[in-house]
Amino acid sequence: MLTSLQNPLVKQIKKLHQTKERQQQQLFLLEGTHLLEAAVTVDRPLAILCYTIAWQTKHAALSEQAHQLAARVELVSTDVLRSIATTVEPDGVVAIIERTSTPEPTFSSLGLVLETIQDPGNLGTMIRTAAAAGAEGLLLSADSVDFDHPKVLRSSAGQWFKLPMGMNADLQSALQPYQQQGMQIIAAVPTAPLTYWQVDLRQPTLILLGNEGAGLSPALTALADKQVTIPLNPGVESLNVAIAAALILYEAKRQRRADNS
Structure with a gap:
């Protein structure tokens, strides 16, 4: 011993x-x-x-x-x-x-793309939520917290081993082929003209969310086909990024379930 x-x-x-x-x-x-x-x-x-x-x-x-x-x-x-x-x-x-190198996830229906996420608890929660909501995988910018941070693993509640995940230093280049194949890219932006439930999420969709403080970069925001916001009552500055991910992912799940019923 x-x-x-x-x-x-x-x-x-x-x-x-x-x-x-x-x-x-x-x-x-x-x-x-x-x-x-x-x-x-x-x-x-x-x-x-x-x-x-x-x-x-x-x-x-x-x-x-x-x-x-x-x-x-x-x-x-x-x-x-x-x-x-x-x-x-x-x-x-x-x-x-x-540590083993794993291929980036491939998307055809629903994916979560995250830029410059710094809090390991947020990332772990989003891994867990993406798996629960039926996302095909998660793509993370290379300047984010490591996938294998201990708190990321704990917060993922075991889904870390089940959800395909990848990290890429150039998200813009990584997303363009999906866009060319017909997947819509939805960016969550505080000042967007549409709420997240006003967009048709039944079609193949990649959801973009940005840094906890700064949000998405202008380059990724510009790449998006549509920008959506989560409406907040006056006096509330923003929502936690993991909560935002859950709301949009589950709206996609709700729309798709309704479409199949």
Whole structure:
């Protein structure tokens, strides 16, 4: 059992709390039973599996499945587990996964495109919402928070492993082929003339949302076929970007369901 906080492996894992280290080591953290279950469901290989004896006793079946996917397994003390996790009260298991390059998602019906998203909780929530609403995937600008930030994974509630996701340094170039193929691009802009429910979202659609403070860049806004807004009562400056994504995605879902009924 690993009990020393000075153990080289423990120190290596703790470094993964930092974006720079995740990029250098090409590894990231997977914390908690729920996320581990999601990884096991898709047979995602684990570089390292760390767990406490109490966790193994409680989750014997999951532990056995995770063992089969793990290149290295370590039984650790509660103190060590707490030190390598980013959460205040971890539930007894932390896995380390290799970063792998994945192809960008391909869209034909409904997709979410995000520019310069900085808050990991927002991104994780939008991943979860996009999966729940039936989006085909999510495309993110390269200047956004990393997909494998620990809080992104936790906020996605396991959907991180199910929703196709990609990152692109030039969203404008990435979106133009879809536009040429007939997909409409809808930009959420505070000053738009149309509300989001006034647009026909039954047709193939890409939804653009921008940075939490600055919104969409002028270049992406200009690329959009239509601009929509979410009307707010006087005195309310804006909505959280994850809430905005949920409203528009579910309006698309509502329109499509009504069209099929």
